[in-house]
Amino acid sequence: MVDLSVDFDKEAAMEWLRKVSPRRVLIQSPLGLRALAERLDKFVKEWGAESFISSSPTWGGCDIAVEEAKRVGAEGIIHIGHAPFLSQTELPVLYIEARYRDYKPLKDMVESVASALGNHKRVGVGFTVQWLDHLARFMNDLSAKGFAVLAGEPGGHLSHRGQILGCDYTSLKSIEPLVDCFLVVGSVFHALGAALVSEKPTLMVDPHTQRVEWMGDKAKRILASRYHMITRFQRARRVAIIVSRKPGQYLMGLAQKLKKLLNDKGMEAAIIVSDEITTENLSDFSFDAYVNTACPRLSIEDQARFSKPLLLPVEVLVALEEISWDEVLRNGLLLNMSLKSSIT
């Protein structure tokens, strides 16, 4: 069992409370970290503010419960489990990350990682925030095996050197020309994302399962299925563009531009606003296809559960023959932000 730190920096929390001086605080956390939410609830009350615990899903640092906090009159939010994602929020947010304390599960993999890397001597590493405390040690251990190991600086929605998110691989992209391959410490979810943003091979290293796996085949299957969805979308006449209410996913401006683009091509388009995008939420609509401007991973991981195409904005541009599929493959399927800016 890997030990996830569920402690928090009391001094930093105290300093945030002093600075923000909230009368009421809302505390949100993903499943698995609810015990820490309970401890923070006690801490906030002892400090002298009223505290509420949210039980709503908390998918990422993009998912800040601003509406819920405003509904209960909270003047600040404590968000547990993710690194800071947004540089500006409507209410002050204290992010409390959760980090794995023990290096051993990762250290135990150094030999098998070195053997899997083989002749890929220049390696760009990306870590999920939970493993970041061990970035420097792991880089040293791989260097000692004869590899040149690089970590990129944060950009986009990232906060730390070497960090990656399921929707943001800016740190890896910044070092792409300098490396032979990427190595992602985290899960298949995170490594697959890296394999979808670059043509460089990506090795997954999962300290939980002790698995080491190249992601090329999985990425190829996903890309083939995405192209199939693009061709289905081309036959659609009535399309709905989904906009998420979550602060870090809200892209109404992009949705409106896509709507105009679709209308200009003779397609009917509507905009649907949603908090959680599920098959149930969409099941009663009669649209031929959907565009997903929310979390891009919904279109990758959840497409199979939707009976209609759920295209990413960049895939819509391919369907409308505004850009080529080859261009997407070169730039990366999940690099929506840069392509989004090209139509904004």
Ligand code: SF4
């Ligand atoms: S947008 Fe999706 S992948 Fe990115 S942080 Fe949010 S939940 Fe995670």
